[in-house]
Amino acid sequence: MNILHLDSNHPILLQQLQQAGFANEEDFFSSKAEVEAKIHQYQGIVIRSRFKIDKDFLDRARNLRFIARVGAGLESIDVEYAAAKGIELIAAPEGNRNAVAEHTLAMLLSLFNKLNKADREIRSGHWNREANRGHELDGKTVGIIGYGNMGKSFARKLRGFDVHVLCHDILQGVDDGNARQVTLAELQQQADVLSLHVPWTPLTDRMVDADFIDAFAKPFWLLNTSRGKNIVTADLVSALQSGKVLGAGLDVLEYEKSSFEHLFEDGHVPEAFRYLLDSDKVLLSPHIAGWTFESHEQLAQVIVDKIKALFSGNSVQETEMRRVTGIGGIFFKSKDPKALVAWYARHLGLKTDAYGSSFWWKDADGNDCMTQWSPFKDDTKYFDPSEKAFMQNFRVANLDKLLAQLKVEGVAVIGEPERFDYGSFGWILDPEGNKIELWEPKDSAFQ
Numbered sequence: 269m270n271i272l273h274l275d276s277n278h279p280i281l282l283q284q285l286q287q288a289g290f291a292n293e294e295d296f297f298s299s300k301a302e303v304e305a306k307i308h309q310y311q312g313i314v315i316r317s318r319f320k321i322d323k324d325f326l327d328r329a330r331n332l333r334f335i336a337r338v339g340a341g342l343e344s345i346d347v348e349y350a351a352a353k354g355i356e357l358i359a360a361p362e363g364n365r366n367a368v369a370e371h372t373l374a375m376l377l378s379l380f381n382k383l384n385k386a387d388r389e390i391r392s393g394h395w396n397r398e399a400n401r402g403h404e405l406d407g408k409t410v411g412i413i414g415y416g417n418m419g420k421s422f423a424r425k426l427r428g429f430d431v432h433v434l435c436h437d438i439l440q441g442v443d444d445g446n447a448r449q450v451t452l453a454e455l456q457q458q459a460d461v462l463s464l465h466v467p468w469t470p471l472t473d474r475m476v477d478a479d480f481i482d483a484f485a486k487p488f489w490l491l492n493t494s495r496g497k498n499i500v501t502a503d504l505v506s507a508l509q510s511g512k513v514l515g516a517g518l519d520v521l522e523y524e525k526s527s528f529e530h531l532f533e534d535g536h537v538p539e540a541f542r543y544l545l546d547s548d549k550v551l552l553s554p555h556i557a558g559w560t561f562e563s564h565e566q567l568a569q570v571i572v573d574k575i576k577a578l579f580s581g582n583s584v585q586e587t588e589m590r591r592v593t594g595i596g597g598i599f600f601k602s603k604d605p606k607a608l609v610a611w612y613a614r615h616l617g618l619k620t621d622a623y624g625s626s627f628w629w630k631d632a633d634g635n636d637c638m639t640q641w642s643p644f645k646d647d648t649k650y651f652d653p654s655e656k657a658f659m660q661n662f663r664v665a666n667l668d669k670l671l672a673q674l675k676v677e678g679v680a681v682i683g684e685p686e687r688f689d690y691g692s693f694g695w696i697l698d699p700e701g702n703k704i705e706l707w708e709p710k711d712s713a714f715q
């Protein structure tokens with residue numbers, strides 16, 4: 269299976285997919301048109317936010333079986349059209365939900381304690397204690413709209429603060445022990461803090477506007493780590509000016525480009541944004557809530573695990589058979605195997621038994637694997653028909669499939685496979701007459 273990587277990610281993503289038998293190509297710089305011209309060659313795409321995957325792109329991707337987005341949401345992809353074509357969609361919200369929750373909490377505490385404002389003032393020579401008097405979270409009500417991966421993770425972080433946590437979601441019954449699910453009206457009645465964790469959809473686009481804000485019973489603080497276009501910034505600015513919104517922590521902005529890498533399409537700075545820049549009540553960050561060193565690795569790991577769960581095994585082998593997966597053993601002839609084993613134990617510290625020595629290691633999936641080192645009596649018939657003093661043993665993914673394929677390829681296959689509770693064995697000769705043992709192992713039988 270060929271996978272095209274369109275953005276750079278943590279190196280474990282490529283390494284582990286390679287180890288799992290996928291063929292990977294990186295292309296970080298071609299234009300979308302250039303990628304479209306070759307996309308039919310790939311069965312998988314791994315993308316962050318480089319460009320939109322629309323109908324046109326999907327029509328050209330004739331052989332695509334999955335799109336993996338190294339991030340939480342899938343809104344840069346025409347999800348319905350892709351699903352109708354049977355393309356699997358993979359995202360990784362489990363990889364950055366903790367980061368988003370910690371960032372949201374950091375924004376809330378910083379706003380309540382005026383940390384950024386106070387810091388800026390001290391740096392410009394002002395020691396204003398009264399003007400920087402803070403608020404406490406204790407006893408407040410935090411309302412979370414959108415109680416999915418990020419919303420739930422934020423609620424979990426609030427445990428330990430003495431706050432009431434309410435959640436509102438279009439799905440029923442999503443609440444857990446960390447929040448009580450309520451109607452939007454009740455949330456607007458109770459909340460001192462509103463945190464948005466909804467996707468960007470036709471329902472949430474410009475959801476927080478003047479009417480929505482007016483419906484809150486009390487002045488409140490607003491946090492947005494979801495999507496910038498969920499808020500009408502000009503209406504937020506009016507509410508900050510009137511005091512209905514006490515402060516805002518914004519990790520995402522209405523004006524961001526869809527790739528999230530830049531702010532403005534054309535360099536024009538809107539008036540409402542100028543207000544945000546000048547306001548002491550506003551804390552801004554550049555779409556980095558989910559962007560930590562830890563999430564960089566975790567996002568990659570979640571993507572690898574999901575691709576492997578969907579496509580390892582049969583599907584990978586259909587298009588590209590996995591053959592040798594490691595060294596199973598080194599066997600060689602010896603005049604006196606018993607004495608030799610004792611020599612290796614004494615001088616090289618090998619842990620030996622009557623068969624030689626077993627080395628244990630873990631494969632990329634964390635499975636315990638064994639590799640065997642064994643001297644054989646020099647009159648052994650085990651290396652026949654090879655006359656060499658050595659025999660290699662390779663671990664293989666699927667012995668029967670591999671032997672069938674090797675026969676097709678004209679490789680000399682020796683005898684019939686043999687099956688034991690510790691695995692199946694087959695034998696071939698290389699062009700120089702070296703006998704090679706192929707082993708589809710069941711390592712657990714040795715433990």
Ligand SMILES: NC(=O)c1ccc[n+]([C@@H]2O[C@H](COP(=O)([O-])OP(=O)(O)OC[C@H]3O[C@@H](n4cnc5c(N)ncnc54)[C@H](O)[C@@H]3O)[C@@H](O)[C@H]2O)c1
Pocket residue numbers: 340341361364368413414415416417418419436437438439442465466467468469471472493494495519520555556557558559
């Ligand atoms: N700032 C960042 O770095 C960052 C990182 C990760 C995710 N995000 C964003 O956070 C948001 C949430 O991500 P998630 O992984 O938790 O998504 P999710 O799908 O797991 O959860 C979203 C929840 O919102 C609910 N919802 C949808 N429309 C709603 C509506 N109109 N009213 C109320 N609830 C509604 C859904 O039913 C769902 O339970 C997304 O916008 C995502 O793009 C941002």
